[in-house]
Amino acid sequence: MKTAIKALLAAVGLAPAAHVDHLNTDLRRAEARIAHLEDQLVLVRADSENWKRRYEDASDGMAGWKQAANRAQGDADRAKATTEKARAELEALQADTERAQARAAEWRTRAETLEAELHGMRERLQDTHSVAASAHEQLMAMEVKLDLIETAIQVLDTRTREQAVARLV
Amino acid sequence: MTTAAPSVSIVVTARHDNYGGDFRERVAAPLRFNYEQLSERGVPYELILVEWDPIRGRPLLCEMLANELPDVAARLLRPIVVAPEYQAAMTQNLRVPYLEYVAKNVGIRRAAAPFVLVTNADILLGREAVDAIAERRLQPGTMYRAPRYDVKLGLDPSGLHWPALEEPANHIARPVLTPPLFASAAGDFLLSGVETFHRLRGFNEVYRAARAGIDRNFMVKVQGAGIPIVDIGGPVYHVNHIGSMRVSKSLHRDNRADSPWGDLDWHSEEVTYNNPQGWGLADAPARRRSDGTVFLDFDWRAVPPLVELRRIVLPARAPGRGLMP
Numbered sequence: 469m470k471t472a473i474k475a476l477l478a479a480v481g482l483a484p485a486a487h488v489d490h491l492n493t494d495l496r497r498a499e500a501r502i503a504h505l506e507d508q509l510v511l512v513r514a515d516s517e518n519w520k521r522r523y524e525d526a527s528d529g530m531a532g533w534k535q536a537a538n539r540a541q542g543d544a545d546r547a548k549a550t551t552e553k554a555r556a557e558l559e560a561l562q563a564d565t566e567r568a569q570a571r572a573a574e575w576r577t578r579a580e581t582l583e584a585e586l587h588g589m590r591e592r593l594q595d596t597h598s599v600a601a602s603a604h605e606q607l608m609a610m611e612v613k614l615d616l617i618e619t620a621i622q623v624l625d626t627r628t629r630e631q632a633v634a635r636l637v
Numbered sequence: 638m639t640t641a642a643p644s645v646s647i648v649v650t651a652r653h654d655n656y657g658g659d660f661r662e663r664v665a666a667p668l669r670f671n672y673e674q675l676s677e678r679g680v681p682y683e684l685i686l687v688e689w690d691p692i693r694g695r696p697l698l699c700e701m702l703a704n705e706l707p708d709v710a711a712r713l714l715r716p717i718v719v720a721p722e723y724q725a726a727m728t729q730n731l732r733v734p735y736l737e738y739v740a741k742n743v744g745i746r747r748a749a750a751p752f753v754l755v756t757n758a759d760i761l762l763g764r765e766a767v768d769a770i771a772e773r774r775l776q777p778g779t780m781y782r783a784p785r786y787d788v789k790l791g792l793d794p795s796g797l798h799w800p801a802l803e804e805p806a807n808h809i810a811r812p813v814l815t816p817p818l819f820a821s822a823a824g825d826f827l828l829s830g831v832e833t834f835h836r837l838r839g840f841n842e843v844y845r846a847a848r849a850g851i852d853r854n855f856m857v858k859v860q861g862a863g864i865p866i867v868d869i870g871g872p873v874y875h876v877n878h879i880g881s882m883r884v885s886k887s888l889h890r891d892n893r894a895d896s897p898w899g900d901l902d903w904h905s906e907e908v909t910y911n912n913p914q915g916w917g918l919a920d921a922p923a924r925r926r927s928d929g930t931v932f933l934d935f936d937w938r939a940v941p942p943l944v945e946l947r948r949i950v951l952p953a954r955a956p957g958r959g960l961m962p
Binding site: 604605606608609611612613615616617619620621622624626 | 728729730731843844846866900903904907908943944947949951
């Protein structure tokens with residue numbers, strides 16, 4: 469019955485009051501929901517703006533970092549070139565050092581040889597010096613003895629002459 | 638003056654020939670000076686005066702000293718008069734008229750005291766030497782030396798006292814004794830134990846061709862014998878006189894081998910000697926006169942050979958004076 473009535477009323481464009489109340493309630497809910505969504509939309513927009521700024525800041529930062537990276541890369545490239553140049557020079561120096569070491573070893577060998585020769589010469593010099601000093605001493609002694617012989621002969625000669633003259637007189 | 642046994646025999650040699658000027662100034666005054674200084678300090682000593690080759694016809698020096706210095710002559714003087722034949726027999730160089738160091742050996746050989754000071758009659762002892770003797774600080778195995786300061790020629794004899802002698806303005810030369818030999822003017826002051834002199838057998842009697850350098854040659858022997866040589870700490874003084882070697886040797890610079898002191902350049906530092914046992918005329922016959930004067934009469938047995946080359950030897954080198962420079 470009730471269903472029939474409702475169909476009848478619906479045919480003339482009417483609806484039961486409960487139904488209208490219900491629809492009104494739904495409408496109010498929908499409106500509240502819309503208001504809420506609008507608020508949410510505002511928040512989302514604000515959040516979006518915020519993120520946009522942060523994105524822009526990040527983009528700016530990234531651009532700066534990119535420039536820095538580019539500069540660093542340049543520096544790295546130059547450093548690499550310098551390093552390679554230094555390595556080349558080092559290798560050249562190492563080669564020079566090895567040649568110098570070889571020469572030093574050769575000179576050391578020569579020096580050792582010369583030192584040995586010098587040591588031998590010094591020993592011979594000392595021996596010679598010792599012999600010379602000894603010879604000098606002997607020579608001095610011989611000179612003194614010769615002096616004595618000479619003066620003694622003179623004394624004897626004088627005595628002999630005196631005696632000879634005395635004998636004649 | 639004490640009459641105790643002498644602690645020092647002072648050996649000098651001289652003769653009355655007025656060598657270097659009036660003997661009163663040159664010999665008597667220094668002997669008196671030394672007598673006064675040693676007596677004041679109570680040093681008992683004997684003064685052995687060896688008159689070598691006395692000149693015939695002249696009074697003996699010891700007789701003149703007996704008049705000039707009666708105290709010294711009576712108490713201390715032991716004159717030894719050596720017959721002139723020894724000079725004639727022993728000379729190896731007729732240009733050298735006085736074998737000074739053989740004469741000194743005569744005195745050393747006959748010294749009675751435990752210490753012997755060999756000096757010259759015209760040497761005045763310095764304060765430090767007198768102190769060392771008086772205080773008996775001497776070691777018998779050490780050879781003591783003193784530098785000789787030459788006092789200017791013509792100094793007033795009344796200026797013979799220590800303050801004047803020590804005044805640098807009165808000095809001509811102030812040599813410093815230098816090691817190892819300390820040899821400068823060694824003949825003017827050599828002091829050691831009598832046994833040390835006997836061990837060395839005195840001065841060189843083998844090489845008698847020179848008078849110069851014999852004292853240096855003695856120092857070579859001293860050093861070679863390992864005997865310590867010590868500067869006694871002060872000088873002795875010598876009043877310069879005409880004819881002294883120091884004053885006159887420049888006169889012989891062109892003929893240094895023919896000076897009255899013999900060859901001034903003989904190798905006195907390069908050789909040494911080994912005197913025979915009879916050194917110092919040990920075998921000469923002695924005759925004592927009543928006044929105590931001893932006469933050594935001539936005897937060929939006391940005379941060493943004219944030449945004995947094996948007694949010229951090389952000195953033992955002390956550390957630091959070896960063959961190597």
